[in-house]
Structure formats: C-alpha cells, structure tokens
Amino acid sequence: MRALFAREIKAYFETPVAWVVAVIFLVVSSLLFFSVFFLFERAEMRQFFNNLPVMLALVMPALAMRLIAEERRRGTYEILATLPLSTTDIVIAKFLALWATGVFLLVPTLVFTITVGTLGRLDPGPVLGGYFGAVLLTGVYAAIGVFTSSVSRSETVALVLGLVLSLLFALLRSFLILVPAMLVPLFEYLSLGFHFDGFTRGIIDSRSIVHFVSLAAFFLVVSERRLAAQR
Amino acid sequence: MVRFEDVGKDYGDLTALEGATFSIPRGGIVGLLGPNGAGKTTTMRIMTGFLEPSRGLVEIDGEPFSPESVAAKRKIGYLPESAPSYSDMLAWDYLAYEARLHGVDVDSRVPEVIRLVGLESHAHMPIRELSKGYRQRVGLAHTLIHDPELLVLDEPTSGLDPNQIVEVRNLIRRIAETKTVVLSTHIMQEVEALCDRVIVIHRGRLRFDGSIEDFDAGGDTQRIRLLAGGISQTDLVKDLAALPGVRDVRVRSTDEDESSALVAVEVRAGSAEDLRPRVFHRAGERGFDIYELYRIRTSMEEVFHQLTQGETQGDQNE
Numbered sequence: 353m354r355a356l357f358a359r360e361i362k363a364y365f366e367t368p369v370a371w372v373v374a375v376i377f378l379v380v381s382s383l384l385f386f387s388v389f390f391l392f393e394r395a396e397m398r399q400f401f402n403n404l405p406v407m408l409a410l411v412m413p414a415l416a417m418r419l420i421a422e423e424r425r426r427g428t429y430e431i432l433a434t435l436p437l438s439t440t441d442i443v444i445a446k447f448l449a450l451w452a453t454g455v456f457l458l459v460p461t462l463v464f465t466i467t468v469g470t471l472g473r474l475d476p477g478p479v480l481g482g483y484f485g486a487v488l489l490t491g492v493y494a495a496i497g498v499f500t501s502s503v504s505r506s507e508t509v510a511l512v513l514g515l516v517l518s519l520l521f522a523l524l525r526s527f528l529i530l531v532p533a534m535l536v537p538l539f540e541y542l543s544l545g546f547h548f549d550g551f552t553r554g555i556i557d558s559r560s561i562v563h564f565v566s567l568a569a570f571f572l573v574v575s576e577r578r579l580a581a582q583r
Numbered sequence: 584m585v586r587f588e589d590v591g592k593d594y595g596d597l598t599a600l601e602g603a604t605f606s607i608p609r610g611g612i613v614g615l616l617g618p619n620g621a622g623k624t625t626t627m628r629i630m631t632g633f634l635e636p637s638r639g640l641v642e643i644d645g646e647p648f649s650p651e652s653v654a655a656k657r658k659i660g661y662l663p664e665s666a667p668s669y670s671d672m673l674a675w676d677y678l679a680y681e682a683r684l685h686g687v688d689v690d691s692r693v694p695e696v697i698r699l700v701g702l703e704s705h706a707h708m709p710i711r712e713l714s715k716g717y718r719q720r721v722g723l724a725h726t727l728i729h730d731p732e733l734l735v736l737d738e739p740t741s742g743l744d745p746n747q748i749v750e751v752r753n754l755i756r757r758i759a760e761t762k763t764v765v766l767s768t769h770i771m772q773e774v775e776a777l778c779d780r781v782i783v784i785h786r787g788r789l790r791f792d793g794s795i796e797d798f799d800a801g802g803d804t805q806r807i808r809l810l811a812g813g814i815s816q817t818d819l820v821k822d823l824a825a826l827p828g829v830r831d832v833r834v835r836s837t838d839e840d841e842s843s844a845l846v847a848v849e850v851r852a853g854s855a856e857d858l859r860p861r862v863f864h865r866a867g868e869r870g871f872d873i874y875e876l877y878r879i880r881t882s883m884e885e886v887f888h889q890l891t892q893g894e895t896q897g898d899q900n901e
Contacts, residue, residue: 354683355680355683355684356684358680358683359669359680363669363671366671367671426667426670427663427665427667428667428668428669430628430633430661430663430667431661431663431667431668431725433632433633433650434631434632434633434656434659434661435656435681435684435685436653436654436656436657436684436685437653437684438651438653439650439651580650583633583634583635583650
C-alpha cells in the first residue's frame with residue numbers, strides 16, 4: 353500500500369498537475385485575502401479561512417478526478433486490481449495521497465500567517481484551529497474526490513460530480529433559508545462551512561471532528577463498495 | 584494450480600460465462616481460444632481476481648479464490664490485453680514500483696527481469712516512447728516481477744509485427760519452462776507454436792478441453808470420406824448412418840465419369856473415434872466395394888470453426 357501511496361504522490365508532483373493547482377490556489381487565495389486584509393487592517397486570518405471551504409471545494413476535485421477514473425480509462429486499473437492489494441488498500445492509498453497533496457496546498461499559505469504576524473499581534477488560537485480544521489476539511493474533500501473518481505471512467509464526469517458534491521457540502525448552510533425549520537439543524541450539522549467556522553474561532557469541537565471524520569469515512573466506504581460492486 | 588467448477592459470470596442480463604469447469608495443472612502452456620466476445624477475457628479476469636464470478640467456485644492451489652484473496656494474487660502474473668501501463672513512467676520506475684508493491688527486492692529483481700525480457704537498452708525510457716513490441720515486453724516484465732507460478736496473458740502478441748511476434752513467443756516459451764502459462768489468442772499458428780493444451784470457449788461455454796494433439800486431430804469430431812460402388816446412394820447413406828458412433832452422413836459429388844455408378848459420401852463421427860475399420864467391416868457385410876477410404880485432416884482453423892459455429896454474443900472485451 354505504501355508503494356501505491358508513493359506512486360500517487362509522485363504522479364502528482366512529477367507532472368505539472370499539483371504545481372499548477374498549487375500556484376493557482378496560492379494566487380487566488382492571496383488576492384482574496386490581501387484585498388480585504390488591508391481594507392480592515394485587522395491582524396487576523398478570518399478572511400482567508402472564510403474563503404477556504406469554497407476554495408478547496410473548487411481545487412480538490414481537480415486533483416481528484418484522475419485518481420481512479422484515469423486508471424479505468426487507460427486500463428491500468430485492471431493491473432492494479434489484480435496486484436496483491438485489497439480494494440480497501442487501493443481506496444485508502446489513493447485517499448491518503450490526495451489528502452497529502454491537498455495539505456501541501458495549504459503550506460504556502462503560511463506566508464499569510466507570517467505576514468499578518470509581522471504586521472500586528474496575531475491570536476494563535478484561531479490560526480491553529482483554522483489550520484487544524486483546514487487539514488480535516490481537505491480530508492473530507494479528498495474522500496469525496498476518491499468517490500467521484502470511482503463513479504465513472506470519464507475524468508470530466510468525476511470533476512463535475514466532485515465540484516457539485518464538494519460545493520454542496522461547503523455551501524449547505526447558505527441554503528438554510530430554503531429548507532423547512534425542522535430540517536435546519538440537520539442541514540447545519542451536515543454543512544462543512546458551519547463546522548469549519550468553529551475551528552477558525554479557535555474552538556476545537558469534538559462534534560465537528562466526528563462530523564468531518566465520519567463524512568470522510570462514509571465516502572471512502574461508498575467508494576470501496578462501488579469499486580467492489582464493479583467486479 | 585487453477586480449478587474452475589461450474590463458474591458463471593453475468594453482466595446485468597448478459598451471461599458472459601456459464602458452467603465453466605476445468606482444471607489447469609502446474610506447468611506447460613494452455614491456450615484459451617474463442618471468437619471475440621466468447622468469454623475468454625472474462626475467464627482470465629476471474630482467474631486473476633479482477634472479476635468475481637456470479638456463480639461457481641474458483642480455486643488456486645486448492646484454496647478458494649476471489650478478488651480479495653491478496654495472498655493468492657501473489658502467485659499470479661496478469662497481462663491484460665494491449666498491455667496497459669503507466670505511460671508517463673520510465674520502464675525501470677514502473678517495474679520498481681511493482682516490485683515494491685509485491686515486496687520484492689528492487690535492486691536485484693528489476694535488473695533480472697529486465698534482462699529476462701530483453702529490455703536492457705530501453706529500461707530508462709518513458710513507456711509512452713517505446714514501440715508496441717517493447718511495451719509488450721514491459722508488460723511481460725510486470726507479470727514476472729514477483730516470480731509468480733501462474734502467468735495469465737490476454738492476447739500477448741496482438742498488434743505486434745511478425746518479428747515482434749516471434750520474439751514474444753520465444754519469450755513465452757522460455758518463461759513456460761518454469762511456470763504455468765495461460766494465454767488467450769485466436770491465432771491458430773500461435774496455438775500450434777506454443778500450446779500443450781487447448782480450451783475452447785464459445786458463447787460463454789466450454790466447447791473443447793484437451794491436448795493440442797486431440798485438437799489438431801479434429802477436436803471431438805472425426806471425418807472420413809468414402810467412394811463406394813455396388814450399392815445405391817440411399818442404401819449406402821442408410822447403412823452408414825446406422826453404424827454406432829456416426830453422427831451424420833453427407834453425399835458428396837464425385838469427379839468420376841457420369842456413367843460411373845460410384846457414390847461418394849463424408850461420414851462424421853460424434854467422437855474422436857476413427858470410423859475407418861467399422862466402415863470397412865460394414866462393406867464386407869453388405870457386399871459393396873470400397874474404391875477410396877480416407878480420413879480428412881482438418882486444419883486447426885477448421886476445427887476452431889466447427890467448434891465455434893453460430894453467431895457470437897456481444898463482445899465482452901472492454
């Protein structure tokens with residue numbers, strides 16, 4: 353499984369894929385962050401973290417789409433599936449590689465923290481909480497990405513489905529006004545943005561951790577089932 | 584080594600394989616034959632754990648086998664049709680990756696396998712830049728990297744030029760000296776050149792399972808031709824059709840004079856039994872004269888055609 357994980361990481365970084373996505377992610381987040389940061393002149397990272405659920409929901413499906421769909425289209429999945437690996441091994445190795453690549457995207461954004469910290473007094477709680485939440489959030493999007501890439505042989509289908517699902521979970525609480533009052537708590541609980549907000553305030557809520565972990569686990573189990581059913 | 588017992592596979596409403604029962608002992612080369620869409624690829628995919636059978640039992644070395652049998656998969660090397668691989672990787676890196684996945688020593692095994700398949704001069708090139716023949720060698724190297732006992736090769740020479748075909752066949756022959764090889768093909772010369780045993784699948788069912796000699800001798804049917812005199816055509820046909828072991832008797836045209844009263848027939852047996860002595864004795868009993876009596880040598884293509892007559896179902900090879 354370690355060899356598969358290493359190959360996936362190499363596939364991201366030996367081709368321009370991860371680098372291009374990382375540059376786009378950094379440029380867009382910088383523009384969004386600094387345009388507002390100098391307006392408010394407050395030493396905080398809130399603005400960056402506020403954009404993060406949507407930013408990652410746009411970027412992660414682009415990284416994820418090739419994971420399984422490309423292997424199935426090129427026929428290499430037939431080789432992968434007949435190697436001494438279980439379907440679970442394949443799903444986990446690909447998920448971890450995507451998650452690690454997603455977390456790598458967050459590393460250059462530490463420049464924002466350093467910049468803000470230099471310009472003013474930065475409260476470390478919300479920053480640490482925010483990054484902790486961001487790592488978990490990336491994991492959920494990675495699991496969604498693995499699932500959407502397992503659905504079809506077409507990378508385009510994987511991308512579109514990945515964007516729809518990721519954005520749906522990111523923006524669920526924006527639709528609260530449209531749902532019946534009794535369903536509001538459920539939608540709020542399912543919304544990634546809602547839980548991520550807590551982290552960015554420096555609150556590490558175990559319910560939020562459980563939510564992120566269970567959502568990721570759900571998509572990984574569904575991916576495994578989906579691939580096993582294709583046999 | 585491999586045992587299939589009443590194995591079936593459905594894709595939705597379509598049955599791709601039904602009632603497949605055979606066993607493949609250790610050693611030698613088994614040819615899996617059949618027209619396109621006959622179920623060869625499905626059989627190989629089940630044998631290698633890519634597909635799970637809908638029915639029946641598959642065993643590798645006496646142990647039940649399924650796609651989750653991780654340990655048993657170590658005994659198998661599989662080359663799917665058209666030898667897919669990660670085209671952006673160097674041949675060496677690809678084999679090193681597979682060696683790591685199998686937990687074998689990269690530094691010793693990768694050069695060994697590269698030497699075995701004759702890939703030394705191209706090992707450090709990206710796979711996408713290799714010719715089809717060399718890509719096939721990379722595929723064969725992939726099947727050998729973990730020194731498996733069983734090699735399953737789906738149309739290993741398809742799309743290669745004649746020189747590459749000869750090279751790959753030599754390679755397979757060399758590999759089969761120490762391993763069991765199952766290969767699919769519909770090229771009869773390949774069967775003749777490589778296989779010790781033949782399994783024919785048609786429309787998802789086994790049509791023949793036997794030695795290459797039996798297959799060459801006409802599969803499960805023997806044909807003999809007879810030119811006889813002193814008997815009417817109707818009586819001859821009736822007489823021969825009543826013989827035990829005869830499946831049918833067909834009248835043939837002769838190149839004798841029009842005035843000749845000789846009758847030509849072709850007799851088909853229902854088994855591999857040679858009917859010539861029986862026909863000879865019948866001639867003695869009935870008192871007709873034999874002018875010619877000989878067995879038809881059926882080419883492998885004809886045997887294959889006879890075994891796989893009838894329309895094929897949809898192509899299962901994805």
